[in-house]
Amino acid sequence: MSLIVQKFGGTSVANPERIRAVAKRVAATRAEGHSVAVVVSAMSGETNRLLGLGRAMAGRPLERELDALAATGEQVTSALLAIALADLGVPARSLLGHQVRILTDSAFTKARIKAIDASQLSKTLEQGHVAVIAGFQGIDDDGSITTLGRGGSDTTAVAIAAAIKADACEIYTDVDGVYTADPNVCPSARKIDRISYEEMLELASLGAKVLQIRSVEVAMKYGVPVHVRSSFSDVPGTWVVGEDKSFEAVIVAGVTSDKNETKITVRQLPDEPGIVARMFEPLAAANISVDMIIQNVSADRTTDLTFTVPRTDAQKAREIAEQVAREIGAKGVTSDDDIAKVSIVGLGMRSHAGIASRMFRLLANEGINIEAISTSEIKVSCVIAAKYHELAVRVLHDGFGLGKAP
Numbered sequence: 001m002s003l004i005v006q007k008f009g010g011t012s013v014a015n016p017e018r019i020r021a022v023a024k025r026v027a028a029t030r031a032e033g034h035s036v037a038v039v040v041s042a043m044s045g046e047t048n049r050l051l052g053l054g055r056a057m058a059g060r061p062l063e064r065e066l067d068a069l070a071a072t073g074e075q076v077t078s079a080l081l082a083i084a085l086a087d088l089g090v091p092a093r094s095l096l097g098h099q100v101r102i103l104t105d106s107a108f109t110k111a112r113i114k115a116i117d118a119s120q121l122s123k124t125l126e127q128g129h130v131a132v133i134a135g136f137q138g139i140d141d142d143g144s145i146t147t148l149g150r151g152g153s154d155t156t157a158v159a160i161a162a163a164i165k166a167d168a169c170e171i172y173t174d175v176d177g178v179y180t181a182d183p184n185v186c187p188s189a190r191k192i193d194r195i196s197y198e199e200m201l202e203l204a205s206l207g208a209k210v211l212q213i214r215s216v217e218v219a220m221k222y223g224v225p226v227h228v229r230s231s232f233s234d235v236p237g238t239w240v241v242g243e244d245k246s247f248e249a250v251i252v253a254g255v256t257s258d259k260n261e262t263k264i265t266v267r268q269l270p271d272e273p274g275i276v277a278r279m280f281e282p283l284a285a286a287n288i289s290v291d292m293i294i295q296n297v298s299a300d301r302t303t304d305l306t307f308t309v310p311r312t313d314a315q316k317a318r319e320i321a322e323q324v325a326r327e328i329g330a331k332g333v334t335s336d337d338d339i340a341k342v343s344i345v346g347l348g349m350r351s352h353a354g355i356a357s358r359m360f361r362l363l364a365n366e367g368i369n370i371e372a373i374s375t376s377e378i379k380v381s382c383v384i385a386a387k388y389h390e391l392a393v394r395v396l397h398d399g400f401g402l403g404k405a406p
């Protein structure tokens, strides 16, 4: 007998029929002799609907109340699933974030889990009940309801699995796993059977939307094996697990692209100590996270500085850059929205040389110009013109041999 956490996303609980189908799956797992804790999202579209209502009340709704509002979506599905399970003869109890005691900080709309006191949950499971936990929510020290950011039910599920030392955390979703590239862009993309936490973290932060990034961080920290799989079929999905020797053979695990960044260039800044700090300090103070940074070698005591920021922060970032440019006597600031970042990710890069150069050659063969480059131990990213991003993904995917075996 094992202890399993099963998480069902919004599309898996989108309507009463699907909730009944989820109940059947949970019942089947239990019938195999396993103990099950379930975590549910709100019905698909519900969180957006609720937040829309909140915004209809005020231009800048109180974040504490937005969380109280949005958390109701998961309350509904947890109760409905418990009802559906009981109807199948499976004893079940819904538990909200504050009933489990998922303690978070007070950063409303993006709270972090500080601790989970799982004694109530363990009692529920020991009594032979299925626990149906409302995802996405917790409670802070003041007793206020908090939410964990969009996609936060993934993190609830993994954190619960860590707290009760579950044997596995199954994430049921509307795709059947993690792919080597977006199948909508790249027809030869394959489902990955096993991927390491590190690679999944890079892919998630580069825009692969299957798992909330924090859930992968928690899984890695506590060594929770995560199985991402389809709620509409029984085929095995993708296991996200700790690194072992077998991963090194894979040089590139996946290719991804991100069209949500803007490139900002500051021309001819004085090449002196402290100038770059002066540029980035006010950006940091404005809570803008800068991704790539490139500074040219200077010839004439001035230099050009290019960096990328999330598109949603581009306006603010450009204003700040222009202000600083005036203060330090730089020549001017330009920005470009028409960019995409394509990236290759793989643990094997640590031990294989020549991966970046191969990427550059593959792009060059298609006449795609590279505007900026950044690397980490297991990732190479290139900024290119937005119109080439789908072509670039296909060319890199097939060029690194990730396509389907013929």
Ligand code: ASP
Pocket (backbone or CB within 6 Å): 009, 010, 041, 042, 047, 048, 073, 135, 136, 149, 150, 151, 152, 153, 154
């Ligand atoms: N319902 C929340 C959202 O839509 C949390 C989740 O589904 O994971 O973001």
Ligand code: MG
Pocket (backbone or CB within 6 Å): 009, 151, 154, 210, 212
């Ligand atoms: Mg999700």
